[in-house]
Amino acid sequence: MTLLVVGATGLLGGEVCRQAVAAGRRVVGTHHRTAGAVPDVTWTPLDVRDRSAVLSLAGRVRPTAVVNTAYRYDDWAVTADGAAHVALAAASVGARLVHVSSDAIHGGRSRPYTDDEPPSPVFAYGAAKAAAETAVRLVDPGALLVRTSLIVGDENSEQVRLCLAAATDGGPRLFADQIRCPLGVEDLASAVLELVDHPVAGPLNVCGPEALSRVELGVLVARRHGVDPARLRTGTIASSGRPSPAEVRLDPARAVALLRTRLRPVSTYLTPG
Numbered sequence: 001m002t003l004l005v006v007g008a009t010g011l012l013g014g015e016v017c018r019q020a021v022a023a024g025r026r027v028v029g030t031h032h033r034t035a036g037a038v039p040d041v042t043w044t045p046l047d048v049r050d051r052s053a054v055l056s057l058a059g060r061v062r063p064t065a066v067v068n069t070a071y072r073y074d075d076w077a078v079t080a081d082g083a084a085h086v087a088l089a090a091a092s093v094g095a096r097l098v099h100v101s102s103d104a105i106h107g108g109r110s111r112p113y114t115d116d117e118p119p120s121p122v123f124a125y126g127a128a129k130a131a132a133e134t135a136v137r138l139v140d141p142g143a144l145l146v147r148t149s150l151i152v153g154d155e156n157s158e159q160v161r162l163c164l165a166a167a168t169d170g171g172p173r174l175f176a177d178q179i180r181c182p183l184g185v186e187d188l189a190s191a192v193l194e195l196v197d198h199p200v201a202g203p204l205n206v207c208g209p210e211a212l213s214r215v216e217l218g219v220l221v222a223r224r225h226g227v228d229p230a231r232l233r234t235g236t237i238a239s240s241g242r243p244s245p246a247e248v249r250l251d252p253a254r255a256v257a258l259l260r261t262r263l264r265p266v267s268t269y270l271t272p273g
Contacts, residue, residue, distance in 0.1 A: 002026045003196065004063035004095070006048065006086050007070030009036040011157050012100065015189035016067055017041050023193070028061050030070075048082030058089035065096040065196045076128045083132030087139035097136070097143040098196055103180065103207070105130040105147070108245025112211075115147070115203050115254050123243035133203070142201045146192060149207040149250060150182035150217070152266055155225060157185065163221035166233045173235035174214040179247040181207040182217055184269035190261040200258060205250040210265040220270040 003020050007013040008029025017038040020027045028042045029035075035043035046057055048070050058066075068086045072078040083099060090097040104126035105119035119130035136143050150159050159182065165171040183206070191206050212220075219229040237246050252263060 001064040004066045005029045006068045013069040015185045049077045051085040054085040054089045058093050063095045066090040068099045079128040080131040084135035087136045091140045099136045101145045101147045102129045103149045103248045112249040112251040145203040146206045149180045153185040163218040167227050167231040173233045174218040175237040176215045178214045178237045182266040183208040205252045206255045207250045208266045211249045224270045
């Protein structure tokens with residue numbers, strides 16, 4: 001089996017590559033500028049905005065499955081158009097497609113979102129991710145859309161860096177009213193690889209089982225890394241004027257029932273020791 005991981009130098013893409021190689025899969029990973037550091041991966045440059053290049057790569061590699069983790073927060077062409085190009089390429093060679101989506105597609109509310117609820121984005125990135133889902137479903141109704149939340153990794157991961165930066169003078173503020181369902185990157189990558197071999201299609205919530213505020217997540221990260229949580233700069237999204245939704249809770253019950261992989265609470269994932 002050949003697995004093509006698009007966006008393989010990112011946090012999740014890299015972990016998918018690592019676990020896939022460890023499981024004995026042949027892995028081809030794409031990068032935009034610099035090849036990743038995961039050994040035993042065949043690295044190849046790719047700009048997902050170039051439809052011809054994406055189709056050409058799929059034709060050369062002939063993957064059995066494709067995992068698309070590529071996105072750029074402020075670039076519609078990468079996030080939305082790129083997802084359409086990857087879907088077309090996967091379909092052209094009959095590959096199983098697992099597309100990684102986001103809770104950013106939802107507008108926010110206190111009640112959890114189930115798997116099949118339609119997108120209701122309220123800011124640009126969420127709209128791009130929603131457009132990506134629409135394109136993927138139109139091109140390949142059999143594709144899987146993994147809707148996840150904040151992805152937590154080591155000190156080099158974006159979410160952890162944000163939390164640690166909030167403990168510095170002049171750093172960003174963590175919002176007490178911004179609720180998400182974070183998940184450790186190892187658990188998410190394991191779930192994605194398990195789902196590559198599962199026939200489930202359409203949207204599926206794969207996230208942590210506990211909802212935490214950005215401040216609560218920051219406290220866990222600070223303790224994990226030996227930082228005094230009292231140093232964290234905090235605030236509220238309601239007073240920030242930012243368009244990002246406040247409460248977005250995903251219901252992962254269906255994924256939990258499908259998966260052998262345990263989706264651990266992030267409080268367990270980040271417990272020191």
